[in-house]
Amino acid sequence: MHKLGKLGKPYGVLMQWGNADVSLLEALAVGAITGLVTALTTLLLATRFLIPNMKRLAVSWSRINLNDLLVTVHVAPWQTESRTHLKPINSLVPWRTLLDQVAFDPATLHPKAAPQIQEISLSTIIGSRARRPLALSLPALLIAPYHSMGSPIDAKLALAQISSVAGSAVVSGPGPYLPAQRAYAEHWILQWHLGQPGPSREMIQLADMAEVSLGQKSRKTTPAKNHKRLPLRVKRWSAHQRPIGLGASSLPQLLSQLRRGNPDIPVGVKILASQHLETDLAAVIQWAPDFITVTGSEAQRNSDLSDQFGIPTAIAIKRARDWIDQHAMSHISLIASGGIVSAADIVKLLALGANAVNIGPHLPWAVNQENEASLDIGQMALQGSRWFDATAKNMRVILQSLGLEDLGDLDRSVLYARTNQAAGLLGIPAAQPPSQGRLAVQLTALIDEYQRLISSLQRQVTLLQPQAVDSRHA
């Protein structure tokens, strides 16, 4: 119990706050200080982040939710300069995704000294058993936003150009086939939605990898067509109608069509991460895919119901990796998709078990360009390349801090959970004792701080009192 000082005595009104007894005056003083600090912080944020990005925010407002907005604000500076810091105001973002509840455990004295940053490799191989596996210098497969309002074609072409200079690959994505997209991209991934009429043999031959995305039929003819508020990825999934493996004959047909069309390249399947993920994996595995892409619930926030479907990307990857390893299928590459916006996100997902990630739809420059008529393909490509350049650098910085030289060395031991919830869900150690939640810890720290402040004020008041008496006598 906190011992009351002189200051609180005359008022005699006590308040219970956490495990501390506080007088009304103390509470008012604390309130005033808190208000001041909040006002100052807001002012600082406004000048540092909000005002410079006002235009960006304005165009983002109608399209993305509050979390995305905060992310936009703090990622925006990367577009113009390749800063190497990570998420400067991350602490103000209330856990954007489950991944934010995970942090890296840096190498200190143990396990080993950090390697030279230049020597760190970000390369990865997808579909190692294919005759022509996909070798990437950056484990990010670029994909354009699905619901572009501006020119989705420009976005696709810009992403293709970015993928070539970044050493990654571009996913053809939905919409019409674009010859220029293929021509720009060093590595082009043909994505085909189940339900679409099959791609031409020639198109398949142009691809470096092919992916069947379950299960888009024409949205006009799907049972989900009237559910306007359903997220796109769920509509696609429900369009598939029947559970995979139980009569969805067109999936194996499409896979074998792709294989016949181009027997050299990796062929895989993209699935929605559901609570029965393992059953889906078991079904997909029958058709011997070279890779599986798992889309988590953070993908495509295109409706207010988005977050209500499926499981988060991080959990999906953890579970999918566990399942794949348990079934001795580690030759099947695992690709994470959904809500990935930073170098830290990529490295965390790789540590959780992914071999590569889909990235693009959530990137602020990719989202915002839709509304910025003035941004042409060239400008978009340049902004995107800068972003990827900075992201690759940041990934190297993270690996260096973990004492690793290669992405292949990543595993879950480099991660720890900032919350017990994340620890439980992802099977990684928690940073704090089980009973205390994050909010409780912060509140306790705040109260401690105030208590220190109050006692120092009391000391000063005590010091001032005898001095006043002395001077009267002088």
Place this chain on the structure above:
Amino acid sequence: MKTHAVVLGARFGGLAITSWLRRLYPAEELDITVVDRWQDAVYRPGLVHAMDQPGLNVAKKVTMPLSSHWKKLRITPIQDIIVQIDPDQQKVYTATLPPISYDVLFMATGTEPGWDRIAGLSPRRGGVCEAYQARHTAWQRQSWSQGHFVFAAGPIIGSPQWEPKISVGCECPLLESAFLFERWLVKQQLRTKTQISVMTAGSSLAENSSPRVRQQLTRLMAQRNITVYTNVQFERVTDHDIFIKGERVPYDRSVWTAPMKGPSWLTNTKLDDGYGWIPTNNYMNHVRYPNIYAVGDGTSHPWPKMGHSAMVQSRVAVHHWLAKQKHRKLPAPFHPYLVWMLETGDSHSLFSITNMFYGGTTDILYHGLWPAWIKRAFQRSYVWSHGSLPIMP
């Protein structure tokens, strides 16, 4: 019945072919279809200014939107990737569209960058050969502060039958890039902090020019303190080292012209020489198919792989076809010669016309201001006219 000419490729060669065809044949007499994977054409010689000008400007200045041009010339454009040609059925196949039938076929499909020919090489190592690469290279150059900058030209994977032998395809832009970068560094007061190297698979600098041109170039390189490696056999490239036979060269940044090879899709047709190159006679007529012509970089010859050659060959090809059709006197065949306007920075260019490498005696060389002015004027009018210059070479 109207004749149908199909032109494959719409850059130096393809644009010159369409221009000549329309000059010689009215739309009532000849239907022309042009197929290319791009919607716009790029005047690539201008891309070397990625080394001394802002990238976005450079790319914009050299991009030629073609749709109104095609409309004006009454030409049907098709944007798709060509995957197959059946010369017996006289059909061109693209990735997604129905086959295109032709009466006469003009091929100007150039070469393919052989990034995969050197381990670790890819477009991300830097380059100026496409607009998006040049833009990116320019942006990277702007943040350059110090270190070793390498300009590297990969080999040409030609046919063993070529005589005289050439070991590199397109070195000109690389040398220009190095010179322009050097001058830019001087202006930025970064020259003393930068080591510049030029590495070429060529047996010497500008191997298909003349001894005088080579000497002049070597002298210029030495004056500018640029280290030159010739006859380079590239083995492997990593983020920090270029491994050439017997040597590891550490570097910080690079600009490459990729190894040059014949397009791989051509090897599935009956048209190539077995190595992806299209064999023609000196009238640019295919050696086996009289209604097929090929011009430019993709032909199976050790001739200069230059825009100028592609334009001259286009004139020869179209006039040859016209002469055959209308039973006229055949035009003069193509004789290879090199025309260079190599920018050396400070608004100077090295101008040379020579055919000595190909057994001739012409050897003109001049280094100064006016070749640079001519080059600039040529670029402006080329881009303005979409490659259909009032006076064609």
